Amino acid sequence: MTQIGEHVRLARDLGFGVGIGAEDASRGEPDLLAAIAEAAQSAGAQRLRFADTLGVLDPFATFERIRHLRSRCDLEIEMHAHDDLGMATANTLAAACAGATHLNTTVNGLGERSGNAPLEKSCSVCTSAMASRRALIWPVSPDISGRVAIASGRPPVLAESIVGEGAFTHEAGIHVDGLLKDPANYQGFDPCLVGRRHRVVLGKHSGARAVQQVMASLGHDLSDTAARAFLQRLRGFVANHKQVPSEADLLKLLDR
Numbered sequence: 001m002t003q004i005g006e007h008v009r010l011a012r013d014l015g016f017g018v019g020i021g022a023e024d025a026s027r028g029e030p031d032l033l034a035a036i037a038e039a040a041q042s043a044g045a046q047r048l049r050f051a052d053t054l055g056v057l058d059p060f061a062t063f064e065r066i067r068h069l070r071s072r073c074d075l076e077i078e079m080h081a082h083d084d085l086g087m088a089t090a091n092t093l094a095a096a097c098a099g100a101t102h103l104n105t106t107v108n109g110l111g112e113r114s115g116n117a118p119l120e121k122s123c124s125v126c127t128s129a130m131a132s133r134r135a136l137i138w139p140v141s142p143d144i145s146g147r148v149a150i151a152s153g154r155p156p157v158l159a160e161s162i163v164g165e166g167a168f169t170h171e172a173g174i175h176v177d178g179l180l181k182d183p184a185n186y187q188g189f190d191p192c193l194v195g196r197r198h199r200v201v202l203g204k205h206s207g208a209r210a211v212q213q214v215m216a217s218l219g220h221d222l223s224d225t226a227a228r229a230f231l232q233r234l235r236g237f238v239a240n241h242k243q244v245p246s247e248a249d250l251l252k253l254l255d256r
Helices: 002-013 030-043 059-072 088-098 119-130 144-152 173-181 208-217 224-241 247-255
Strands: 019-022 047-052 076-081
Touching: 002 030, 019 030, 030 047, 030 059, 047 059, 059 076, 059 088, 076 088, 088 119, 173 208, 208 224, 208 247, 224 247
Parallel strands: 019 047, 047 076
Antiparallel strands: none
């Protein structure tokens, strides 16, 4: 503790702001970490960085650890979560709810091993949960995920929330029908808030309404009878090819 005080005071005397990095804090003794925070604060530090370096926490443990730390100091608390157990976003939200003031994130969740808390998920979830109204804030340009994916050579998987190609894609007939009647039926939030839009694809779970909507977008208006007939050919295609058809495939099916 003496060395912490000496180094913090030295840095402050030189005009620097000081943050203390607590590596592997999640596996440390909570009272020891609190004592470190108290010593740092007394010497003039401004922030403590709580690192779940190996991603071993769950949201409940994270909340308790950050709440305990908050009860012992008035420092800014910075949460640094890793995703080894798939909990980085949830742990980041838990830390914010418990009193963390700063959140470490990376675009597309890039980072060591399984990565860090993804910017696009963490900001969306935290803002939605903690705001007085249901709202989302996309803190960067909508295409930044794509740019980072190209630069890093690590594109998001198809089903990745928020940024994956499948995130706002609909196939199930009842979903598409409800979406066409009123988007609020099948959207937790408007995808335009994160620079995306709903996309309908045709597959074995599609219904006639989806067929009509998609084919109309390709310049072909189908009657109810024609849509139902087309649906049978569509399901045969999916059964044979084990994939949803491309636009070219759909036009070939229509020519039949």
